[in-house]
Amino acid sequence: MSSIAKSVLQSVKHGRAAWLRNSSAYSGKQRFPRLVLGIETSCDDTGAAVVDEAGCVLGEALHCQKEVHLQTGGIIPVVAQQLHRENIEQVVQEALRASGVSVAELAAVATTVKPGLALSLGVGLQYSLSLVNRHQKPFIPIHHMEAHALTIRLTHHLDxxxxxxxxxxxxxxxxxAQGVSDFLLLGxxxxxxxxxxxDKVARRLSLRKHPECHSMAGGKAIEHLAQTGNQELLTFRLPMQQYRNCDFSFSGLQNLVNNAIAQKEKEEGIQEGEILSCVxxxxxxxxxxxxxHIIQRTYRAMLFCIKNSILPSKNATLVVSGGVASNQYIRKGLQNLADANDFALLCPPPRLCTDNGVMIAWNGIERLRAGLGVLHSTAGIRYEPRAPLGIDISKxxxxxxxxxxKLKKIRWLAS
Incomplete structure (x- = not known):
């Protein structure tokens, strides 16, 4: 940890200590803010963090498996599982050490149990259950997508x-998002x-062989190269234009892209695995x-919510999160859409858009404060590789x- 980071963390801890000394919250009684340890192993990152009720991140740690999976061309579940097993103890202990908090001081342990890769979820759940049973702590099972959705309430004051x-x-x-565990699924x-x-398109284009992209994940490589590319060279038919709903589809688009790449390789006289001149x-x-495609479906969601008074007609907010939310081109397009419809656009910082322990711990804090899903017995708790979010009203x-x-022709790259 750098000296600046240590200084910032120390200031946070001093601030928390002062809050503890001076707080008269909670019905006038002085009390410690509750602390939650969050553990995340839903896919290929092992994350842990300690967060308090005031939203202070007291300590965090993350082990990223990106380099290993780049070598294999994608995430192999058994490899991800083994890496989680090898690193989870170290990651959790590092987060606790950085926070200066012992397990005994925790109000609860929150862990991702759904959805995700079954083998990965199993590692986090097994470790967490051992921890809470050993220390007699409450357990808060976390829905991964709920955690992504609520992260914005850690970084911004948003009702x-x-x-x-x-x-x-x-x-x-x-x-x-109507409440901490109250969601309406639109699509x-x-x-x-x-x-x-x-990622699959990046592999088809062999971008790991490109001198500018050899160390980049697929989506990041596409974004990087696109900055200096001409988007009008190829035009792809957009998915699901005949369906007036908020669902998405990307597999058909991927097939169109693969066919276009094969045609360009034929035109340039190169074999698959070589880099196209027009990459x-x-x-x-x-x-x-x-x-x-993303913008069109989001636009319909905005119109549906306003028409049905699900969101306020003025000062409504669009929150964008998840790893792809870090793509600046997509984010700029969504910002233009939000501006045109009088929505505020909020995104967590990039490091909190990808999987991490902070969002899990914060979701635990939200649930602890709301008194939702806090378990004092872990009997029968299971992980769920597939799990819907909220009530499905997509029909x-x-x-x-x-x-x-009709959206106006978009030229974000040129602007």
Whole structure:
């Protein structure tokens, strides 16, 4: 940890100590703010953090498996499981040491139990149950997507309700957050997620062989090359144009992209695995198509929520989170959409958009304060690789058949 980071963390701890000395909250009685340890192992990152009720991140640690999975061309569940097993003890202990907090001082342990890779979820749950049973601590099972959705309330003062777009390597959905565990699901991906698609396109383009991208994850490589590409070289038919709902689909678009790449390879007389001369243009066109698809479905969600008074007609908020929310091109397109419809756009900082222990700990704090899902017995608790978020009203959205006004031609790359 750098000297600056240590200084900041020390200031936070001093501030917390002063809060403890001076607080007269909670019915006039002086009391310690509750602390939650969050543990995240839903996919390929092992994360842990200690967060208090005031939203102070007292300590955090993260072990990223990116380099290993880059070598294999994608996440292999058994490899991810083994890496979680090898690192979870060290990551949790590092977060506790950084926070200066012992397990005895924790109010609860919060852990991702759904959705995610089964083998990865199992490691986090097994470790957490051992910890809470050994120290007799309450356990808070966390829905991964709920945690992503509520992270914004750690970084910004935001009241319910608000519209949430969660876009990542494994998920893509639109929902209204009405409360800590109260969500209305408006739409979700019917097949793969945008991050997964971008990673697969990057592999098809062999971007690991590109001198500018050899150490980048697939989606990041696409974004990087697209900055200097011409998005108009290729035009892809957008998915689900005939369906007036808020669902997404990326597998068909991926097939169109793969066919276009094969055609370009034929035109240039190169074999699969070699780098196209127009690779930057392909990256720009792909990123643009993904962005417009996301924007169109989000636009319909906005119109549906306003029409049905689910969100306020003025000063409504769109929250965008998940790993793909770090893509600046997509974020700029969503900012333009929000501005045009009088929505505020809020995104967590990039480090909290990807999977991490902080968001799990904060979700634990939110649930602890609301008295929701805090377990004093862990008998029968299981992980769930697949788990919906909230109440699914996507059929109602489709029945309303809201037509989205035609979007003006977008030239974010040039602006």
């Amino acid at each position: 319910f309700p608000f519209l949430v777009l969660l876009i990542s390597g494994g998920h893509c959905l639109l929902a209204v 979700q991906s019917m097949d793969i997620a945008p991050g997964d698609m971008l 930057k243009d392909v990256a720009a066109a792909v990123q643009h198509a993904v962005t417009v 109602r959205v489709e029945e309303e058949s809201i037509k989205v006004p």
